[in-house]
Amino acid sequence: MARMMYREAVLSTIAEEMERDENVVVLGEDVVGGNGTAGGPEAIGGIWSTSTGLYGKFGGDRVIDTPISESAIVGAAAGLALSGKRPVAELMFADFIGVSLDQIWNQIGKFRYMFGGKTKCPAVIRMAWGAGFNAAAQHSQAVHQMLTGMPGLKVVMPSTPADVKGLLRTAIRDDDPVIFLEHKALYGVKGEVPDDKDFMIPFGHARLSRAGNDVTIVSTGLLLGFCEAVADKLAAEGIGCDVIDLRTTSPLDEEAILDSVEVTGRLVVVDEAPPRCSLANDICALVAEKAFASLKAPPLGVNPPHTPVPFARELETAYLPSIPKIEAAVRKVLSYR
């Protein structure tokens, strides 16, 4: 085991996979940084430090600094993937997906199916997502709800450095396109990470981060830690929470959710996206449909309101799900009779 930050887990996994497989190629804005300047290549890397040093190790053919052209970045990843490479493309902020959406939605997500299974499309599109930095409406959004609804894409949302390691490796080795969502508020978080260079976590396998019999809390990303804090607080009162970290929203580990709700009969889903057509709604509906008889209370979602992400500190705090809001929701489903 090694102790490292979430962002270091991203970088080291990419480096290990590039080492192992020469078809792995990285591309994105400022993934090298400093090209065409007095400081020269790698004078300064991307703003998240998730590609630092790759250019020096693997060279400009495999570590490609792109102009500001998100549509061409994802499109090039599609073409690379159809040509035997394993591109790992970076969108600096998940919000910029808007510029590249056709390539994600109509192209890479559909090739394998539309072409009758005759091709693979092993592209990984990484992006930093999430609120908490007062970066306002165009640099703070959750995008998983939209991407999870797109057939053909796999959607990964790691919450810990170890999960970054195991899931990113799986993503790079997977033959389908994978959207890899890195929460920007987690980049500095440290954790223990296995050293094994083949350590992989399969998609569609949730992680039980707290165990208890009274209520099921489902989440992922930054908010998972908030849910754990609530579970720990309630544990001191003798209330047991199952906290399920989904890890991937597509595929979804239905079994883990249903098994837990069959025991607890109570469900809270905590989601950073606005409520309409959200992950929270999706999972509440799943449980209503498949575990109705086990339910002792209506399933409840905790989401931000149906608004863009606001700028000011007070507003963003009010917008985001918080530990008190999650606790209140959990108590509400617990007190339902």
Added chain:
Amino acid sequence: MQLSRDQLLKAYRQMKVIREFEERLHIDIQTGEIAGFTHLYCGQEAVAVGVCEHLSNDDKIVSTHRGHGHCLAKGCDVDGMMAEIWGSREGLCKGKGGSMHIADVDKGMLGANGIVGAGAPIAVGAGIAAKIDGKGHVAITFSGDGACNQGTTFEAMNMAVVTKAACIFVFENNHYSEHTGFEYAVGTQKDIASRAEAFGMKVWRGDGTDFFSVYETMREVLDYVRVPGNGPAAVEFDTERFFGHFEGDPQRYRGPGELDRIRETRDCIKKFRASVTGAGLLTDADIDAVDADVMAAIENAVAKAKAAARPTPEDVLSDVYISY
């Protein structure tokens, strides 16, 4: 054409307001009191002011992530902007937008923008509206050397030509997009204006560190685009940004002494002073008086922003069609 004394004083004051607004933010951001990402416009003032001094509230501009200068030059209220950046409820956008989303539609300022390349298509629409209205108004989009690589910018240029939109593409080439150099990211390694030319537009070029170069160039550009039926035009200004890409950028991509050199030789404010005092149009005392006045205005704006009402949690739910 010679500017009047009042015009000169106004243009200088506008540039100085932007300069001191940004210099002050650079200091205040370091205290941690201001939230979010901030991109300072310092160094490029002559472009915003040289363009906007020709415009009325009926002419529209669309700005970028580095938008403070464009907003101020277009007449956005200094106090309202400062309050917005401080996240106040009394800010120009009630603290909902912040630095990257300042807008004042009544002033013809259709918004700063956090999405690089998003502005140009919006300006085409505003330019088509101006064409339809037929009153000689124009829409201007400011784009950087980074934004000029975005497909949206290409589409907008072509569509503006095809629709004969009353639209002007102002390219501010400050040689950097974030940490990447212009020579790397723009494949022709030449300029941006020639791209616009290839789309079928008449183009101009000017020195973006010299107010008079920008102002006189823009007079020609506007004379052209305001004529019904002429359609769009483009102009490229070579300029410098004095701070990092965003506040906190260590700028290791700069060459040794680069910042000192551009502050020394490419400062539009210094150049303006030297030029007008040298020609006897204004005196040092005239300019010093503006400086003192601007410093007081900025000080006042900061004091007001700090004291202004903070947003309340309920404010999250307003200004959107439904609170779900």
